[in-house]
Amino acid sequence: MAVVPALSTQCVIWFGKPKRHERAALGAAGWQVRAARSDDGIGLRAGDTVVGLLDLRDGSHGCLDRLERLAREHDYLSLLAVVPAATGPSPTRHPILDHCAAILTAPLDVPRLIQALGRLVREPRVDPAHALGSLIGASPPMRDIHATIRKFAPVDLPVLITGDTGTGKDVAARVLHELSARRRARFAAVNCGALAPNLVQSELFGHERGAFTGANARRAGLFETADGGTVFLDEIGDLPLEAQTNLLRVLQDHSVQRVGSHESIPVDVRVLAATNRDLEAAVAAGKFREDLFYRLNVLRLHMPPLRERGADILLLASHFLNAYRDKNPTRARAFSSSAQQAMLGFAWPGHVRELINRVQRAAVIAEGELIAPEELGLCGHPPEPAGDGALDTARESAERETILNCLRESGFNISETARRLKVSRVTIYRLCRKHALDLARLR
Ligand SMILES: Nc1ncnc2c1ncn2[C@@H]1O[C@H](COP(=O)(O)OP(=O)(O)OP(=O)(O)O)[C@@H](O)[C@H]1O
Ligand SMILES: [Mg+2]
The missing domain is CATH 1.10.8.60 (Helicase, Ruva Protein; domain 3)
Structure with a gap:
């Protein structure tokens, strides 16, 4: 059965049971409410504003898989969810929640729901499939990357993008911005390694007139000019220590101080950072501030080889x-x-x-x-080692032994094991599956 709203209406298709006063309040705000069962199709007419609402208040999760398929088929359909207050980011969290533009908790605050609906109307949804299309790939590791990007994009927290040179870190940063609420504001990218060391501070945070020789006029830095948007700090490992201190201030206090001034200027930016270097090792060597590393590394996106x-x-x-x-x-x-x-x-x-x-x-x-x-230029190249570094030459049993030992030595920390064996985390997971190493049990 298809739910087809009347022409040019604002309609909430409610997957669940709307309460009488909720219907009435939405009606007063200009929204029609249609109840739908999970196996209903959705008929959309051009010009209609239709928002799907997943009402999980009664805890019936049986229909979620079907709804997820529906949401995937109708990628342009904006979705909201109302979940019981206890449903947080837990392992049991259903993937359909990643399709939702907003998640409200029960008891349902109807004015907030109306506000959220209004925002969706003003800001039509970007088709994630379209934005993610610039990051071509359908392999399992790339499907994981797409899913992670969908999760990370709407969250206003820093993301540290790691991976070898040429794996697509820049592309990923742009997609994160495109899929975030900041997409209409600036995406300001800067290569920290390419900035002249004496100008880094001024480029990023601006300067006052007369702050240094040649500073003939006051100048806003990158963070100020990107206010409301996203700052992408590429090659973050090359950022000089002094600038690292100021960056920490931006992340902690959401403010910058221009060179030559003690005045704090509020800035509203999301920081994405990328590196092809081992930042953990740079921290250990005292070249990168540990506190800044933890601030930047809240969410981690590792681009696979x-x-x-x-x-x-x-x-x-x-x-x-x-x-x-x-x-x-x-x-x-x-x-x-x-x-x-x-x-x-x-x-x-x-x-x-x-x-x-x-x-x-x-x-x-x-x-x-x-x-x-x-x-x-690939002639005469015998198929090169698949690139699993030390693992390539190991025979099956030796391979298992190597992995297991390394896992034990690193306290079953996957990232650490991956680093030691010079392979990606995905490879470690794959090898654990291959050799029936049950991480949960081993830990
Ligand atoms: N999955 C992808 N789909 C389409 N193009 C891609 C993909 N990944 C990378 N590219 C392209 O490959 C090139 C290198 O990608 P990118 O600059 O994002 O790599 P990077 O990881 O930032 O490298 P570096 O560490 O050298 O800065 C770019 O031209 C980019 O458009
Ligand atoms: Mg890059």
């Missing part, structure tokens, strides 16, 4: 070839099967950036319609 993304390699290669073909003449239309095999077997030390470079070069020099391995 390209070689762990399986068939994504071919998906990305075709995407970059098509993008090249859109702008340039080339004979190349696709990849030969041996080229595909070579790409799947290669270790990709430069990750996605290297893939782009190899595909573009191949497109330039291609002799025929199908790109050959040698045109990608």
Whole structure:
């Protein structure tokens, strides 16, 4: 059965049981309420404003999987949820809550619900699938990344994005911004490693006239100019210690002090930071402030190596070839099967950036319609080690032994084990599954 609201109405499709006074209050605020069962379809008409409301107050969670499918099919449908007060971010939290633009707790505060509905009308939802489309990938590790980004984007907390160079940290930061409530404000990116050491403070926090030689006028820094938006601090590991202290102030007090002034200027920014360096090691070496590390590392997004993304390699290669073909003449239309095999077997030390470079070069020099391995510069490369570092050479049992020992030594800390073995966390999880190492039990 399809629930089809009348033309050009504002309609709440209520999955659950609205109370009489709730209906009445919403009606007075211009919202029609339609009750729907979980297996109802949703018929949308152009011009209608339809918001789905998941009412989980009575604790009946049986329909959630079906609702999640429905929400996925109707990605543009804005969803709100009302949950019992105890439902927090716990392991039992259902994934459908990640589709919800707002989560209200019971007892339901109807004016707040009306406010939340109003906000959704004023700020039509960005289609997450569209925003995430710039981060191509359908492999399990990339599906995890997409799911994590959906969770992290609406939360106004710092995110530390880690991963090797060329794995897509910049792209991920942009998507986080696009999917956040700050998307209409600035996304101000700065490469901390590229700033002149004597100008870092002034670039980020601004300066007063006469603060230093050459400061002829007062100047607002990046944080001030990005007020209301997102600041992306790339190569955060290269930030000088002095600037780290000031950054800590921004994160703690939400204010900046321009160089040459003691006045605190309030700023409202979300900070995203990225690094391809081992920040934990930098902290241990006294090169990075520990307190700042913990502030930045509230939410962590680790971009997996390209070689762990399986068939994504071919998906990305075709995407970059098509993008090249859109702008340039080339004979190349696709990849030969041996080229595909070579790409799947290669270790990709430069990750996605290297893939782009190899595909573009191949497109330039291609002799025929199908790109050959040698045109990608992959001929004569015996399939390189899959990149699991020390693990590659270990035989099965030795591999299990290695993992288990390392897990024990690191107190079953996955990140630490991954770091020691120079593989990603995803690989550790995969190997634990492969060798039937039950982490929960072992811990
Ligand atoms: N999943 C992806 N889908 C599409 N393009 C991608 C993806 N990942 C990376 N790219 C592209 O690959 C290139 C490198 O990505 P990006 O600059 O985000 O990497 P990075 O991790 O920030 O690298 P670095 O550490 O060197 O700054 C960019 O051109 C980016 O658009
Ligand atoms: Mg980058």
